[in-house]
Amino acid sequence: MSIPSFEDIITPNDQTEARKASLEAIGALVGNVYPNKFVRSSVSGVEDTITALKHFEKVADIEARMAEIKASLGEGERPPAEKKDALNEELKALGTVSIAGRLTTPTRGNFVHLTDGMSKLQVYCNKKGPLALIKNDGDGTVDAENGWALWQLLDHGDLIGVEGYLFVTNTGEVSVHVERLQFLTKAMLPMPDKMHGIADPELQRRFRYADLIASTLQVEHDGLTTREVFERRAKLVSGLRRFLDDAGFIEVETPMLTPKATGAAAKPFETHHNALDIPLYARVAPELYLKRLVVGGFEKVYELNRNFRNEGLSQRHNPEFTMLEFYVAYMDVNGMMDLAETMIKDAVAKANDGSLVVKYGENEIDFGKFERISMKAAIEKYAPGVPVDDLNVIAAFDEHVEDKLTQPTFVIDYPKSISPLSKASPDDSSIAERFELFINGMEVANGFSELNDPKEQYERFVDQMSERERGDEEAMVLDEDYIRALSYGMPPAAGIGIGIDRLVMLLTNKHSIRDVILFPHMRPERRAADDPDQIA
RNA sequence: GGUCCGAUAGCUCAGUCGGUAGAGCAAGUGGCUUUUAACCACUGGGUCGCAGGUUCGAGUCCUGCUCGGAUCACCA
Numbered sequence: 299m300s301i302p303s304f305e306d307i308i309t310p311n312d313q314t315e316a317r318k319a320s321l322e323a324i325g326a327l328v329g330n331v332y333p334n335k336f337v338r339s340s341v342s343g344v345e346d347t348i349t350a351l352k353h354f355e356k357v358a359d360i361e362a363r364m365a366e367i368k369a370s371l372g373e374g375e376r377p378p379a380e381k382k383d384a385l386n387e388e389l390k391a392l393g394t395v396s397i398a399g400r401l402t403t404p405t406r407g408n409f410v411h412l413t414d415g416m417s418k419l420q421v422y423c424n425k426k427g428p429l430a431l432i433k434n435d436g437d438g439t440v441d442a443e444n445g446w447a448l449w450q451l452l453d454h455g456d457l458i459g460v461e462g463y464l465f466v467t468n469t470g471e472v473s474v475h476v477e478r479l480q481f482l483t484k485a486m487l488p489m490p491d492k493m494h495g496i497a498d499p500e501l502q503r504r505f506r507y508a509d510l511i512a513s514t515l516q517v518e519h520d521g522l523t524t525r526e527v528f529e530r531r532a533k534l535v536s537g538l539r540r541f542l543d544d545a546g547f548i549e550v551e552t553p554m555l556t557p558k559a560t561g562a563a564a565k566p567f568e569t570h571h572n573a574l575d576i577p578l579y580a581r582v583a584p585e586l587y588l589k590r591l592v593v594g595g596f597e598k599v600y601e602l603n604r605n606f607r608n609e610g611l612s613q614r615h616n617p618e619f620t621m622l623e624f625y626v627a628y629m630d631v632n633g634m635m636d637l638a639e640t641m642i643k644d645a646v647a648k649a650n651d652g653s654l655v656v657k658y659g660e661n662e663i664d665f666g667k668f669e670r671i672s673m674k675a676a677i678e679k680y681a682p683g684v685p686v687d688d689l690n691v692i693a694a695f696d697e698h699v700e701d702k703l704t705q706p707t708f709v710i711d712y713p714k715s716i717s718p719l720s721k722a723s724p725d726d727s728s729i730a731e732r733f734e735l736f737i738n739g740m741e742v743a744n745g746f747s748e749l750n751d752p753k754e755q756y757e758r759f760v761d762q763m764s765e766r767e768r769g770d771e772e773a774m775v776l777d778e779d780y781i782r783a784l785s786y787g788m789p790p791a792a793g794i795g796i797g798i799d800r801l802v803m804l805l806t807n808k809h810s811i812r813d814v815i816l817f818p819h820m821r822p823e824r825r826a827a828d829d830p831d832q833i834a
Numbered sequence: 835g836g837u838c839c840g841a842u843a844g845c846u847c848a849g850u851c852g853g854u855a856g857a858g859c860a861a862g863u864g865g866c867u868u869u870u871a872a873c874c875a876c877u878g879g880g881u882c883g884c885a886g887g888u889u890c891g892a893g894u895c896c897u898g899c900u901c902g903g904a905u906c907a908c909c910a
Contacts, residue, residue, distance in 0.1 A: 312879055313844050316861055376868095404860080409869045425867065454860070468868050488860055491845040493871065498841090500902050512845095517871045563910080609909050610835095734910085741910055772909085797910085810903095821901070 313488045320451050321484045327444050327451070328481045333434040336459040336482055339396040346397050348414040356392060357464065357472055360385050364470045377470050389464040395474060397421075398459040398482060402515050403492070405452045409473070412458070413514040415525065420473035421460050423449050432461075432480040445479050455485030455511070493517055499810075503818055524813075527806045530649050531814060534802060537648035538622055539602065541641045547598040547624060552587035554580060554604070560775040561585035561719070564607040567617075580606035583795065584623055585719065589748060590783040592625050592791050600624035602798070613810045614740060617819050620798040627789040631720075631731040631747045634792035635708050638735065638743060639668045642706075642801075649805055658738055658807055661704050668735075672711040676703075692716060701739035708733045712746075718758040718774055720746030735796075742801055745794030752784035 308314060325331045339346045342354035351357055364385060367377050397419065399412030408425070411418040423429055429445030432438055452458065459480040466472055487508075490496045495512030502509040502524065513525035522530065539549070559566030559579035566579040584601045591599050602622045609615060626634065646654055646665045654665040671679065673695055677686050681698030691713060703709070710733045714722050717730035732746035749755050759781070765773035802814040812818035 309844095311844060311861095313861055403871085406867095407869060407873080408867055411870090420870085422868075467870090469870065471868095471870075473868090488844045491859060493859070494846045497846065498902080501845095565909090607909085610907090612909080613904090615909070744910080 308486065314486055317453055317484060317486050317488075320453055321486070324448065324451050324481050324484070327441070327448050328431060328434045330434040330436075331481065331484060333480075333482060336398045336480060337396065338398055338459075339394065339461075341392050341395050346395055347416075348397055348399050348412060348419045349417040351395065351397065351419060352417045356388075360389060360466065361472055364466055364472070368470050376468050377466075382466055382468070382470070386465045389466065389472070392464055394461055394477075395464060396459060396461045397474065398457065400485075400511070400514075401452060401454055401456050401458065404454040405449055409467075412460070415510070415514055418514070420467070420471050421462070421476050422465075422467070422473050423476045423479065428477060430478045432459075432478050434481065440478065445476075448479055448481060452481075453485060455487075455489040456481070457483040457485070489515055495519065495523075499812075500820070503812055504820055506816055522806055527802075527808065527814060528816060530806055531798075531802045534645050534649040534805060535602065535798065537645035538641065538796075538798075540648075541644050542598075542600050542624060545598065547600045548596055550588070550591060550596070550599055550601055551603065552581075552584045552591075552601060554606075556581045558775050558777050560777050560780075561587075562605070562607075563772040563774060565609055565771055567606050567608045582607055583621070585793070585795070586777055586780045588623055588625050589788060589791070589793070590780065592627055592748075593783045593786050593788045597627035597789070598624070611819065613812075614800065614803075616799065616811050616815055619811070619815075622796040622798055623793065625748070625791050625793040627791045629792040630790065631710070631733060631745065631792055634745045634747075634794055635668075635670065635710075635733055638745065638794055638796070639706075639708075642796075646805065656805055656807070658804055659809065661738060663705060663738060663804060665706060668706040668708060670708045670710060670733075673709050673713075674711065676707075676709055700736065700741075703736035704738055706735065706737045708735050717746060718762050719749055719755070721749045737804055740800050740803075741797070742804075743794055743796040745792065748788070748791045748793050750784055750788040750790060752781050755784055756781050 321331055342350045342357070344350050364377065364382075367381055371377065397412065397414075399414045399419070402411040402413050402418060404410075405423075408423050409420055411420050413419075423446070425446050427445065428442065429449070430440050430442045431445045431448045433441055459482055460474055460476045461478040461480075462474045462476040464472060465475050490508055490512040492515055495516040496502050496505065496509050506524070509524045513519075513523035516523065543549070555569070555571075555578040557576065557578060559582050561581075561583035562585065564582040566582050569578050569580070570576070571578050583605055584603070588599055588601060600622065601624075603620065604618045605621050606618050607615075608617065611617065626637065629637070643654060643665055646656075650656055656663050656665070673691060674686050676699045677684055677691070677694050680702045681694065684694050684698055686694060695709075699709075711723070711726075712720075712730045712732040712734070714720075714728055714730040717732045720730040720732045723729040723731050730746060732744075734741050734745075735743035749758070756776075759774065759776040762774040763776055766775070799811050799814050803809070803811060806814060808814050
């Protein structure tokens with residue numbers, strides 16, 4: 299196994315060679331081509347990122363007034379000079395702004411947009427000057443002669459800092475008139491296609507950084523940009539956290555590496571701890587740890603983090619996925635459905651601009667109302683005539699019902715036999731007090747009244763172990779310590795696990811889980827040098 | 835793992851019946867310099883995923899492989 303050369307990784311071509319030549323020429327002008335910092339101004343009261351400036355009251359006001367002026371004009375007509383000049387006086391009074399960003403277009407003309415990833419701001423350089431460059435010599439030495447020379451050496455995608463004053467152009471766009479230009483970092487690779495971005499889903503996922511750059515460079519796109527997908531994901535996650543924190547929950551972190559992979563029916567990833575010389579398993583669920591904490595007196599507790607399951611990949615399955623699990627003491631399954639519904643509505647509204655309705659493919663999903671239906675009633679409703687008995691109820695449900703549950707639906711009354719951690723219904727001992735939430739045919743959440751009788755839990759584990767011996771690799775493993783914990787007395791409690799990635803898919807109209815995970819698992823890249831077929 | 839589809843310039847894509855490898859963007863040179871995705875002119879850029887086969891001749895047809903996507907199976 300040889301160490302790849304730099305050229306193995308960044309294969310030279312006409313594009314990289316041109317950028318390398320540009321970088322050398324820039325170095326001759328500015329010195330260090332990888333300076334350590336650029337101090338942005340704070341005209342807007344906070345550090346002037348491009349986004350902060352765009353949202354700055356004064357700038358927004360000028361833009362609004364210019365929009366009004368433009369609205370009164372005919373097609374192609376330009377704003378009258380005296381009105382423009384008046385706005386420019388106001389902008390100039392703000393003084394010098396210093397902003398930094400990535401060039402969204404080549405510097406062919408005098409105008410180019412800089413982006414901070416979220417917003418764009420136009421900057422203007424005049425060949426006739428005055429246009430200086432700031433050297434990267436640590437002292438900020440100003441070279442009054444070579445600003446334009448530097449400008450001409452810049453490439454699409456380079457990162458620069460500019461100092462100048464704000465003004466509105468003849469066409470009415472707020473821009474920065476650059477007086478001093480500082481080179482910050484070179485983009486050695488060409489930018490993605492400005493019209494289409496990165497179209498190949500493999501490359502989007504493998505080169506997520508470039509896909510994210512494309513989000514802000516791209517001129518047109520259908521639906522949300524990749525950047526917007528992950529902004530929405532962040533809003534959902536923070537919305538869920540805020541809801542739970544405000545409701546008095548405590549957030550905890552329980553082990554990711556566990557001596558037993560249990561708490562869910564799934565195949566684990568196995569690893570080995572050298573010092574202890576024991577096998578460890580990446581957790582398949584935090585469930586049993588969280589309930590130990592309920593025993594310990596954390597009556598409202600949640601964990602929002604990754605689970606790992608060593609199973610096939612699909613549009614809806616990634617080997618690691620994010621789950622929100624929480625438990626509430628003294629609550630039963632019905633209380634949990636109420637709570638989950640309230641929480642999901644709250645978080646969806648926060649992430650979806652206040653609306654509870656989302657478009658998903660051909661469907662419109664309304665988070666405003668959640669149906670509740672028993673598993674058997676659902677089969678009778680969606681697959682009338684299909685015989686239902688305790689043996690085939692799950693198979694019949696999977697086959698005939700699941701994909702018909704488009705609107706948010708709590709399916710209740712699961713067979714106890716497939717719910718080894720949940721309490722039986724007081725009315726029917728073969729039924730578990732359990733629900734699953736389905737939206738668009740996808741299982742989004744799973745919850746139940748938690749079994750807290752240590753003896754019965756032990757027996758359920760023993761049943762699971764005999765399932766394992768019959769070859770069911772996913773049957774749960776007995777956890778002796780959990781039985782001990784329950785023996786201290788766990789209050790009656792309800793718990794739930796919510797698949798965050800799937801919820802994000804619904805909110806972003808994405809049909810593959812890999813589009814809502816920044817770095818989904820892919821087969822490793824193969825270099826030509828590793829490929830025996832390609833070695834001459 | 836099965837089936838189907840795909841892989842052509844840095845990016846997005848065309849390539850007809852098997853007959854000299856194409857466009858737009860990006861890049862280079864020169865011009866222009868208050869523009870709103872693409873200003874004007876010229877130029878360079880290809881192991882057509884990899885390997886083999888059929889053929890006088892393969893981007894195109896056949897076989898195998900690699901990678902990806904869709905779908906089924908498996909799986910929450």
